Amino acid sequence: MTDITGRVALITGAARGQGRSHALTLAAAGADIVATDISKPITTVPYELATPDDLAGTVAEVEKLGRSVIGLECDVRDGAALDGAVEAAISHFGKIDILVANAGIWALGPLWELTDDQWQDMIDVNLTGVWRSIKAVVPAMIANRGGSIVLTSSVNGFEAGAGFGHYVAAKHGVLGLMRNAALELGRYNIRCNAVCPGFVDTKMNDWQGAYDMMAGGPGGTREDRQSGAHNWSVLAGRGALSPATISKAVLWLASEAFTADGWFRPGDLARIGPGPTVTIAGRVKDIIVRGGENISVKEVEDYLTEHPQIADVAIVGVPDEVLGERACAFVIAKGAGPTLADVSAFLIERGIARQKIPEHLIITTELPRTPSGKVQKFMLSQDAVRQLGSGHGESR
Numbered sequence: 001m002t003d004i005t006g007r008v009a010l011i012t013g014a015a016r017g018q019g020r021s022h023a024l025t026l027a028a029a030g031a032d033i034v035a036t037d038i039s040k041p042i043t044t045v046p047y048e049l050a051t052p053d054d055l056a057g058t059v060a061e062v063e064k065l066g067r068s069v070i071g072l073e074c075d076v077r078d079g080a081a082l083d084g085a086v087e088a089a090i091s092h093f094g095k096i097d098i099l100v101a102n103a104g105i106w107a108l109g110p111l112w113e114l115t116d117d118q119w120q121d122m123i124d125v126n127l128t129g130v131w132r133s134i135k136a137v138v139p140a141m142i143a144n145r146g147g148s149i150v151l152t153s154s155v156n157g158f159e160a161g162a163g164f165g166h167y168v169a170a171k172h173g174v175l176g177l178m179r180n181a182a183l184e185l186g187r188y189n190i191r192c193n194a195v196c197p198g199f200v201d202t203k204m205n206d207w208q209g210a211y212d213m214m215a216g217g218p219g220g221t222r223e224d225r226q227s228g229a230h231n232w233s234v235l236a237g238r239g240a241l242s243p244a245t246i247s248k249a250v251l252w253l254a255s256e257a258f259t260a261d262g263w264f265r266p267g268d269l270a271r272i273g274p275g276p277t278v279t280i281a282g283r284v285k286d287i288i289v290r291g292g293e294n295i296s297v298k299e300v301e302d303y304l305t306e307h308p309q310i311a312d313v314a315i316v317g318v319p320d321e322v323l324g325e326r327a328c329a330f331v332i333a334k335g336a337g338p339t340l341a342d343v344s345a346f347l348i349e350r351g352i353a354r355q356k357i358p359e360h361l362i363i364t365t366e367l368p369r370t371p372s373g374k375v376q377k378f379m380l381s382q383d384a385v386r387q388l389g390s391g392h393g394e395s396r
């Protein structure tokens with residue numbers, strides 16, 4: 001089992017549903033928990049939100065697992081309240097290692113009939129609240145020299161959903177926010193990823209409007225919801241996902257386990273469902289984001305393997321405050337090996353655009369690989385930051 005003993009996790013929307021499941025899963029893996037929830041109604045939300053008793057229930061369940069926990073009533077629409085929650089966490093535990101920005105709402109209504117309040121509440125909770133949560137915890141993570149942020153988006157972060165356009169817009173926005181947070185925070189050893197659940201069995205979709213949607217019209221029942229959930233899965237006999245299914249992915253992303261084989265890096269998405277299955281989308285392992293442009297490194301690597309003084313090569317991105325990232329080539333040399341000028345001239349001769357040519361060169365004796373032979377580029381990126389910061393390698 002994944003072990004995160006000694007970590008402190010702040011989880012929003014933790015009073016019930018997916019949030020409570022995330023709290024219990026991370027606590028079972030050894031983390032201490034800061035559980036927050038609004039614990040009061042929002043007028044535009046058509047079902048009952050969590051209560052103070054629900055939040056107290058989460059605290060009690062975590063305590064049964066032998067972990068320390070504090071429960072805080074906190075509205076993610078209130079930046080000052082989130083700052084206060086972070087201050088309370090630091091005062092109690094001394095740090096925050098993990099943020100699970102899970103708080104969210106769902107509602108229905110034709111796009112053109114939504115009121116300003118319905119639209120704004122959805123965006124404020126599901127998108128702006130996620131940004132406020134990140135904003136609140138990042139200074140503490142920077143001071144702690146790292147951390148992991150996991151955002152809850154949705155399959156509706158990828159695709160439309162008739163009758164809840166405000167929710168779809170917010171969840172699409174979460175993925176854009178995640179990608180930018182991953183890019184901006186990577187230099188501080190802070191990862192940011194997202195889970196994108198399908199239909200999950202929680203109170204969020206256990207109300208009359210959801211029954212009617214599943215039934216295809218008014219008069220729907222809880223049984224319609226239960227049977228309709230089977231239409232979300234390609235596997236026989238599978239219906240709504242359990243919150244625990246999502247929590248396994250959250251734990252994986254929050255831990256160091258998901259980077260151990262070099263398969264992931266910040267900005268990856270765990271798309272959960274149907275089935276349940278986990279699909280990894282939005283992989284950027286072989287992309288460098290330079291000046292807002294996505295640059296594939298494979299073409300450059302393929303050319304450089306033809307260089308007479310290069311036995312093997314891997315190109316990774318290193319953070320840059322102006323461009324976002326710059327390219328660093330790790331080269332296993334034949335003989336004395338090439339200089340950075342040699343590499344640049346070789347690529348220019350072959351018509352490679354200048355923005356794709358590495359700005360840094362590090363000669364190495366080996367490239368770290370997984371047991372299956374994949375280059376561990378996440379590890380190389382971290383190594384590049386260390387070596388270039390110490391004056392090793394060539395730069396232009």
